Amino acid sequence: MNMTPQTRRRHSRSWVNRLLSDIPLRLTIIIIAFIWTLPTVGLLISSLRPQNDIQSSGWWTVFEHPFEATQWTLANYQRVLTTDAMGDAFLNSLLVTIPSVVIPITIAAFAAYAFAWMEFPGKAFLFAVVVGLMVVPLQMSLIPLLRLYTQLDLNGTFLGIWLAHTGFGLPLAVFLLYGYISSLPEEIIESARVDGASPMMTFTRLVLPLSVPAIASFAIFQFLWVWNDLLVALVFLGTKKEVTVVTSRLAALVGERGEAWHVLTAGAFITMVIPLIVFFALQRYFVRGLTAGSVKG
Amino acid sequence: MEEAAQHEEQPSKAASIFTTGPLRIIASLIVPVVAFLVLRWSFIFMRDTDANKLLIGLVALFIGVGAVWALYLITDNLVSLLPQRIGDTVRPFVFVGPALTILCIYLVYPLVRTIYLSFFDARSENFVGIENYIFALTSPDMLIAFRNNLLWLVFVTGFVVSLGLVIAVMVDRIGRWEPVAKSIIFLPMAISAVGASVIWKFIYSFQPSPRPQIGLLNSIVTALGGEPQGWLILKPWNNFFLIIIMIWILTGFAMVVISAAVKGVPAELLEAARIDGASEVRIFFGVIIPYIRGTLITIATTVLIMVLKIFDIVYVMTSGQNDTEVIANRMFREVFVFRNFGRGSALAILLLIAVIPAMIYNVRNIRETRS
Structure with a gap:
């Protein structure tokens, strides 16, 4: 915008x-x-x-005597916050979302740096794989992962859903950050190397701080994606009140209390508060992130 | 990033521990084990404790993020202990390895496994050949799902792109109120599909006749002298009432992207057309649309891919009842309601096949820009 x-x-x-x-x-x-x-x-x-x-x-009748x-x-x-457990769900959403944003960004930034500025066998092929995986529908992964999680006892845990969101967000994150990191001027990276900086130092002190705009765009996209997601939450967290997030809680309320609009309207607004704040506060990044991320599977 | 600042002191400290004699090797073995134990402990702590959730959250965040960083810093340090030539060969994999591992576990392995499972029965025990695909492509339920998905694809994409385009061209001319108008139309994009569904479910709300209509749509209909309807059970029109929700969500997104492209149309081109006496309508079709064709195609493809996997709206609004089923919702129900993993897998594969053209296009694109 x-x-x-x-x-x-x-x-x-x-x-x-x-x-x-x-x-x-x-x-x-x-x-x-x-x-x-x-x-x-x-x-x-x-x-x-x-x-x-x-x-x-x-x-609309409120406007008769506003x-x-x-x-x-x-x-x-x-x-809705107390009896209908929306308050707990709100905390759970935060608990799910924040690590689900930070972890993929970290992992993707390292990978993007390697793809952009390091040489290794199979690089072009591996990058093509990452790009190809970007549009794979995540429905693809649900059944095998569900079974894997059952074996590892990860179903219904926060750790499980963090990793799931990390996996599903990673191709896009690598792709976006690669686009930005690979366009940094070669002289900067080269001069750091000449000064004796290790790749790790170049990455943490130079590349990461310079990549903040790209990271911010992806962070906002991923934040909203995870916060608003229903499918991954239903599959890997379930609907138990201790772990469930706002979206699946609200979906459950629709089922349980079909026409109780006083509960549903307030509940729906609670799910929307954080995205709306992000929307109004960070509009420019928001648009950039959403546009860039729209291809995600 | 702030983490970078916090962690940059660590490598040097860690390095000094590692470089003191034979302790190196031991440390290099112990550190990952300890890290793992800490993670394991924190995991159990987080799962079983009744402690304040915020506290758990902070601990989780700290350990989760710290562990990821520690992983990289420790392995990088280990690599620098190797002879330089080998170290240089291995180091890129320190950077790229974790990402590739996660991609393999979460996307590549499941992909192969799902293809495999789609040829087995409900409990993945007996090989059934292409039976699941025959079900997916011929059963009456699935045919309805396919028809609905097609309706979604055609109507959402058609309306979103054309409405987005028309609004983009219009807001381009209203001067200083443009950002406000765009924000308002873009806003639904921030809301979850579940939230949007509740919003619209309220609009479609229906009460049997003598009671007052609290749903906006029915109250408009009754005010105009019509009979109130249960819109969501009204076959086959109920599909369109769901489709409207997606159009409401996505139009702003298309509008914003197209608007950026419309602003890129050179002013001279428009001036020249106006001097030649072309009407605004002709300029729209003859100059603007051809100029931004690429953007329109990109947006249409993006919307197609999003709509193909439509799940949340159907799940919340109707659960696929009354002939509103779509493929992704059916896939969810096959797995979680009917416990038929074979059919669920086959449906997932059909979704995958549908996006393969986009996949090929993306990969080819990236190949070209890199070479």
């Missing part, structure tokens, strides 16, 4: 002309933006309404 001030060309048409063609244009955009926001706004408003109100009238305090409540959040 282009967040810089508008510097691009202006249309060289007379202002009357522009005004006439701009009004319908702006109106269309406003309508589209309105339609796109409406579902989320409806959810947010509903999550703040008392249970009885939600069940007896549409959320400042009447009895219309608003935080009870739904309180309830």
